[in-house]
Amino acid sequence: MSGTVAPSFNLDAEGKHKGYLVIGDSTNESGWANFHVPIITVKNGVGPTVLVLAGNHGDEYEGQFAAAELARELLPEHIRGRVIIIPCLSQSASKAGTRHWPSGVNFNRSFPGDENGAVSDKLAHFISTKLFPAADSVMDMHSGGRGMYFIPCSHMVWSRDIAQRDRMISNMVSWNASHHLIFPEQPGTNPASLLPGDAERQGKSIYTTELGGAGIATYETTKIAKDGLRNALAHAGVLLTPSRTRVELGLSAPVFLDMRGPKSYVHASDSGVYENLIPLGETVEEGSPVGLIHNMDHPSAPAIQVLAPQSGVVGVMRGFPRVAIGDLVAAIGKAYKSVDELPE
Amino acid sequence: MSGTVSCSFDLNSPGKNAGYLLIGNSTNNSGWATHQVPIIKITNGVGPTMLVLGGNHGDEYEGQIAASSLSRELEVNQVRGRILIIPCLSQDASRAGNRLWPNGANFNRSFPGKEDGALNEKLAHYISTELFPICDGVLDMHSGGRSMYFIPSSNMVWVSNLELRKEMIKNMLAWNTDVHMIGAEQPGTNPYSLLPGEAVRQGISVSTGEFGGSGYTTPATVKNIKEGLANFLRTFGVLEGKPVTREDLGLEPALILDGRSPKGFVLASKAGIYENCVPLRSDVQAGDLVGKIHDFDHPDVDPVEVYAHISGVINLIRGFPPVTTGDVVCVVTPKFATLDEMERVAG
Numbered sequence: 001m002s003g004t005v006a007p008s009f010n011l012d013a014e015g016k017h018k019g020y021l022v023i024g025d026s027t028n029e030s031g032w033a034n035f036h037v038p039i040i041t042v043k044n045g046v047g048p049t050v051l052v053l054a055g056n057h058g059d060e061y062e063g064q065f066a067a068a069e070l071a072r073e074l075l076p077e078h079i080r081g082r083v084i085i086i087p088c089l090s091q092s093a094s095k096a097g098t099r100h101w102p103s104g105v106n107f108n109r110s111f112p113g114d115e116n117g118a119v120s121d122k123l124a125h126f127i128s129t130k131l132f133p134a135a136d137s138v139m140d141m142h143s144g145g146r147g148m149y150f151i152p153c154s155h156m157v158w159s160r161d162i163a164q165r166d167r168m169i170s171n172m173v174s175w176n177a178s179h180h181l182i183f184p185e186q187p188g189t190n191p192a193s194l195l196p197g198d199a200e201r202q203g204k205s206i207y208t209t210e211l212g213g214a215g216i217a218t219y220e221t222t223k224i225a226k227d228g229l230r231n232a233l234a235h236a237g238v239l240l241t242p243s244r245t246r247v248e249l250g251l252s253a254p255v256f257l258d259m260r261g262p263k264s265y266v267h268a269s270d271s272g273v274y275e276n277l278i279p280l281g282e283t284v285e286e287g288s289p290v291g292l293i294h295n296m297d298h299p300s301a302p303a304i305q306v307l308a309p310q311s312g313v314v315g316v317m318r319g320f321p322r323v324a325i326g327d328l329v330a331a332i333g334k335a336y337k338s339v340d341e342l343p344e
Numbered sequence: 345m346s347g348t349v350s351c352s353f354d355l356n357s358p359g360k361n362a363g364y365l366l367i368g369n370s371t372n373n374s375g376w377a378t379h380q381v382p383i384i385k386i387t388n389g390v391g392p393t394m395l396v397l398g399g400n401h402g403d404e405y406e407g408q409i410a411a412s413s414l415s416r417e418l419e420v421n422q423v424r425g426r427i428l429i430i431p432c433l434s435q436d437a438s439r440a441g442n443r444l445w446p447n448g449a450n451f452n453r454s455f456p457g458k459e460d461g462a463l464n465e466k467l468a469h470y471i472s473t474e475l476f477p478i479c480d481g482v483l484d485m486h487s488g489g490r491s492m493y494f495i496p497s498s499n500m501v502w503v504s505n506l507e508l509r510k511e512m513i514k515n516m517l518a519w520n521t522d523v524h525m526i527g528a529e530q531p532g533t534n535p536y537s538l539l540p541g542e543a544v545r546q547g548i549s550v551s552t553g554e555f556g557g558s559g560y561t562t563p564a565t566v567k568n569i570k571e572g573l574a575n576f577l578r579t580f581g582v583l584e585g586k587p588v589t590r591e592d593l594g595l596e597p598a599l600i601l602d603g604r605s606p607k608g609f610v611l612a613s614k615a616g617i618y619e620n621c622v623p624l625r626s627d628v629q630a631g632d633l634v635g636k637i638h639d640f641d642h643p644d645v646d647p648v649e650v651y652a653h654i655s656g657v658i659n660l661i662r663g664f665p666p667v668t669t670g671d672v673v674c675v676v677t678p679k680f681a682t683l684d685e686m687e688r689v690a691g
Contacts, residue, residue, distance in 0.1 A: 018644040038643050055640075061665045065619045068643040087643040094617065094640060097666045149560060214560040216493060216663045219623045273438070275409045279563045296399075296438060299382050299412035299431045300362040319560040321405040322441050 004115055005126035007039060011084065011134070015076055016042045021086075023122050035119050040071040040085045047081020048136040050238045052229070054086070056108050056140055056195055058093020058100070062211040063141025066225035070233075081238045084131065089123070097215060099145045109189070111198035128198050137171075137236045138199040138206055141225060144213020148328060149319045151280040152224045154209045154232075155181035157196070158260050164200065169339050171207045173254065174235035175228035176246050179281070181210070181315050181333065182342065184260045207232050214319030255313070257333030258342055263309040266290055266330040268323040270304050276317040278330070286311045290330045293323065308332055348459055349470035351383060355428065355478070360386045360420050365430070367466050379463050384415035384429045391425020392480035394582045396573075398430070400452050400484055400539055402437020402444070406496075406555040407485025410569045422584045427577070428475065433467070441559060443489045453533070455542035472542050481515070481580050482543040482550050485569065488557020491664045492672065495625050495657075496568050498553040498576075499525040501535075502604055503544050509690055515551035517683075518579035519572035520590050521598065523625075525554070525659060525677060526686070528604040551576060558663030599657070600686050601677035607653040610634055610674040612667040614648055620661045620674075629655045634674045637667065652676045 008019035018040045025035040052070060054063030067087040074083060088094050090107045100106050105120040113124030132138065144150045154175030156168040172180050191197040196206050209228065212221035234243035246254055259265075268274060272293040278284045285308065292303040306329060316331035323329060336342055352363035364380040371377055396414065398407035412431035432438050434451045444450050449464040457468025476482065488494045498519035500512045516524050535541040540550045553572070556565035577583035590598055612618060616637040622628060629652070636647035650673060660675035667673060680686040 036641070038641065040644060061617065061619075064617065064640065065638065068638055068640065068647075071643050072646065088640045091640060095666055097664055146559070149562075214558055215490070215665075216558040216560075217620065217665055218493075218661065219620050222619060273405055273408060273412075275566060276561060276563050294409060294412050296408060296412065296432045296435065297380075297382065299415050300384065302416065303413070317562070320441055321409075321559075321561055322439060 004122045011041050012043070013041070014043050016040070016074075018071070021123065021126060023119050025119055037086060037089065037091060037123060041082060042074045042076055042079060043082040044076040044079050045081070047079070048237050049082040049084065049134055050137045050139065050233060050236045051131055051135040052083060052085045052139045053089055053195070054141045055088030055090050055094050057142060057145050058090040058096065058098050059145045059215045060143035061094070061217040062143045062221050062225035063209065064088050064094060065217065065222050066141065066229045069226060070229060078240060079238050080240060083233065083238055084135070108195050109193045111193050111195055124195075127195070132199050132202050132204060135204055138196065138204045139229070139232060140196050140207070141209050141211065141229070143211040143217070143221065144316070144319060146215040146320045147318070149213035149280065149317050150210035151179045151315050152211045152221050153177045153179040153181045153315065154207065154228065155183060156206070156208065157183050157185055157191070157200070159200065164203075167205050171205060171232065171235065174232045174243055175207065175209060176231050176244075176249065176251070177209070177224060177228060177254065178252065179255050179257060179315065181257050181259055187262070205236070207236070253337060256336040256339050256342065257313055257315045258336060259315065259331055259333040261310070264312070264331050264333055265328060266306060266309060266332065268293060268325055268327045268329050269306065271324045272296065272304070273321045274318045274323045274329050275303070275321070276330075278314045278317070280314055280317055283313055284308045284311065284332060290314065290332070291318065306330070310334070346459055346466070346470040346474055348466045349474075353385070355385055358387050360384070360418070362415070365467065365470065367463055369463055381433065381435060381467065382431060385426065386418050386420055386423045387426040388420045388423040389425070392580060392582050393426040393428065393478055394481045394483065394577065394580055395475055395479045396427060396429045396483045397433055397539070398485050399432030399434050399438050401486060401489050402434040402440065402442050403489045403559045404487040405438075405561050406487045406565050406569045408432045408438060409561065409566055410485065410573050413570065414573060423582065424584060425582045427582055428479070441490070452539050453537045455537050455539055468539070471539070472546075476543055476546050476548055479548055482540065482548050483576065484540050484550070484552050485555060486553065487555040487565070488660070488663060490559035491662070493557035493624065493661050493663045494554035495523045495659055496555045496565050497521050497523040497525050498551065498572065499527055500550070500552060501527050501529055501540070501544070505544070505547070508544060508547065508549065511549045512551070513687070513690060514579070515549060515576065517598070518576040518587065519553060520575055520588070520593065520595070521553070521568060521572055523599045523601060525601040525603050528606065531606055597683065600680040600683060601657055601659055602680055603659060603675065603677040605654060605678070608656065608676045609672055610650055610652060610676065612637060612669055612671040612673050613650065615668045616640070616648070617665045618662045618667045618673050619647070619665070622658050624658055624661050626658050627656070628652045628658060628676060634658065634676070635662065650674070654678065
């Protein structure tokens with residue numbers, strides 16, 4: 001239960017409704033204020049409930065465009081069941097073009113939230129205690145943010161629970177991206193503090209994506225978000241149109257990149273200006289350079305080579321070129337044609 | 345002469361030197377400080393002097409990477425004349441990932457500078473009074489910055505000085521990029537406050553480019569600028585080796601875009617989150633939809649549609665999606681049918 005967040009309408013009502021999650025707020029500029037997070041519901045009879053979320057990180061826009069378009073275009077007659085859409089979770093961060101909220105909070109580390117915490121904690125608590133329990137599926141659309149550029153992909157965290165894992169593989173593939181990335185749980189991070197982690201803990205069917213990056217959204221990446229979202233909604237059984245595979249659409253078979261090992265992740269060894277050397281989707285050999293760190297205070301000093309810890313395909317490159325020691329500059333995964341080929 | 349900026353080595357000496365432009369500075373954290381801007385000089389015998397500049401805007405990194413790589417790799421015996429390289433003019437802005445300096449100054453609006461002004465003005469004054477006068481050519485490498493993403497291209501402003509215009513066309517073509525763009529002087533801006541504008545005012549052969557954007561670089565954009573830079577320097581006669589043309593390389597003729605009409609600029613009509621609705625480099629007709637401005641406070645309300653004013657090629661898309669009224673979200677540029685057509689117009 002949440003006593004500090006209230007929807008402005010009944011989320012269980014039949015038909016299409018729009019309004020806000022209204023969160024008690026108090027700022028220097030505005031006492032007794034309400035923080036508004038737009039929410040749209042579309043319901044038609046009995047069927048699954050799918051929660052569509054975007055703008056978890058403010059500077060990742062493809063999902064926000066796709067969710068906002070869905071919110072405008074989706075009608076009850078298109079579906080069976082219910083779709084709940086929050087086009088932009090991190091409103092202030094999206095407006096500012098930042099990953100984090102103005103308070104410095106990473107919304108995707110705010111779960112399961114706190115009913116009496118900061119606005120971000122209250123929102124996470126409401127989602128965790130009211131929306132997740134009502135949902136069968138949860139879709140959380142990301143796109144790298146300013147620091148990273150992903151090959152546009154859907155992805156999953158490799159679950160130990162075989163039934164959950166199989167469901168997530170099927171969900172991941174339904175996005176019809178050219179690449180699917182398979183991750184471990186994030187090191188040094190409580191997995192349940194992430195939005196999809198908390199949803200998974202509650203046994204929900206999860207769909208997650210990284211649709212580009214560097215804070216820009218192009219026509220091409222936005223189209224992958226919009227097309228993928230529609231197909232995933234069909235796959236989740238809520239949209240009445242049939243779900244289709246890449247092969248049925250005449251597209252190449254997808255590539256699966258295994259990024260579960262720690263050697264997949266390449267971090268900056270120094271601060272400076274990072275130069276990406278390997279294009280996204282291309283292969284790099286273990287021990288060969290994936291990037292260079294230029295010292296712009298001493299440009300005559302040799303650029304520092306950043307080497308690939310393992311052979312594989314580059315699935316993530318650096319967005320914002322200025323790096324500090326420890327920043328992620330690349331992620332490399334061994335490529336597989338089928339997820340069945342992946343080692344345990 | 346500048347009494348507030350000095351170089352840590354003799355720019356007129358032979359051979360290769362790496363050092364700094366030293367600018368008197370005083371900050372809250374450091375009194376009597378010296379702001380240091382790295383500069384590299386490679387001189388070999390008689391020939392032209394070329395000034396290679398990166399990081400005029402801090403968040404445009406292709407030029408910074410290309411210039412710093414060049415400064416390390418160039419050996420004295422490869423040079424014919426003199427190459428001066430400042431890999432990053434706007435050091436603090438580059439560090440912060442910003443277009444502007446921490447004091448809010450746009451370095452590319454700081455010319456001709458001021459000897460006793462702010463740091464950026466002192467640096468601009470030194471460049472316009474000490475460096476430009478000893479140069480035959482000035483190269484200023486840009487790449488859109490966080491807010492804009494260009495088709496990577498060499499470009500030029502359509503200057504009224506006919507002789508200089510012809511030289512600048514030659515410079516532009518020497519980059520062998522897939523696209524070249526001819527621009528007008530920027531509206532509402534003193535053209536001589538820009539670094540290349542001041543160089544043009546001094547009658548110096550200028551080369552400029554926009555080699556990407558949105559504050560990140562890819563292997564493709566960096567390769568493009570590095571190869572173009574080497575061929576440009578060869579064409580100018582300051583680097584050993586025979587320059588090549590796109591034809592020599594087996595490439596189809598470059599697309600030449602005429603960006604001189606102010607109608608090509610598409611501006612945001614309201615504040616919101618801008619969605620690019622057309623791919624970079626696609627063809628559009630006047631009146632076509634190019635983007636949508638979303639109001640995420642009211643996502644159920646139809647976004648405001650933004651249209652092209654003229655027909656042409658999408659030469660620039662929006663990088664940073666949050667926009668405010670008047671922000672450039674797109675530039676549409678008609679194409680010249682052929683290089684000959686452009687040169688006929690050049691007169």
